[in-house]
Amino acid sequence: MIELRFHRELYDGNAVDEAIKSFDRFATLERAEEPSCFVVRVTAKDEARERKVANELGNFALGLTIRSGSTLGGSE
């Protein structure tokens, strides 16, 4: 299992949700919330697939966050 921690100041929550929806069919994705970050746990049939799905999901979430133009970053 791979755990991805998307910091709230850097990633948009909607973008993370959208990424989970898009990659749900390739692996088992579990979403959790922590005060500072969104946590996504990726489980697949083998480690290589887990890593691939986790990497692609991370890129997808980042791309959507940037394209949404959200004003994140807190004090910056």
Place this chain on the structure above:
Amino acid sequence: MTEVTGDQGIPADVVEHHLDRGAVSLRVDSALYPLEAIYAAAYVFIDRCYVFLDRVAEGKVRVTLSPKGAPYDAAAAREVVGEFANELLSCAWRAQITRESRATIEAVTAQALSGARGAPSLDDLEAFDFSDEAFDDPLGIAMSWEEKYAKNKKDASKTEPKPEEPKAEGGVEP
């Protein structure tokens, strides 16, 4: 003085290699590089690397780059980090220029849009103050030909000497 490694001249405490994951991390100071610049640079690399952002400390963002496809190669990782650092600097500079010229861009855009609204309505014309001078014209460049001509003619009539009548000098006319 900051210690420098072989990673394209980037300080040693800024770059971290993760051989097990085939990734390389770069710690970025948010005071030097704003978040919008980090996003912009990350977006450029998103097609050839897996990019992950994380906040490691207050004011510090860690950017993790994993080149796609090819197996992890230290030389390739060094090249990727160097290119990312250059892109980051470029994006930060562009962001600063945009911030500084925002007022000018907005003024020019507003003028262009107001000009594109079309002809003014009768109400607009009625409310328009035609007595207001459009701009200062100390040299009289904007003066119409008629105004200039009329002025010259008037002056000329004032200054031009009247032809004197010939005096009869008591002689016999030829």
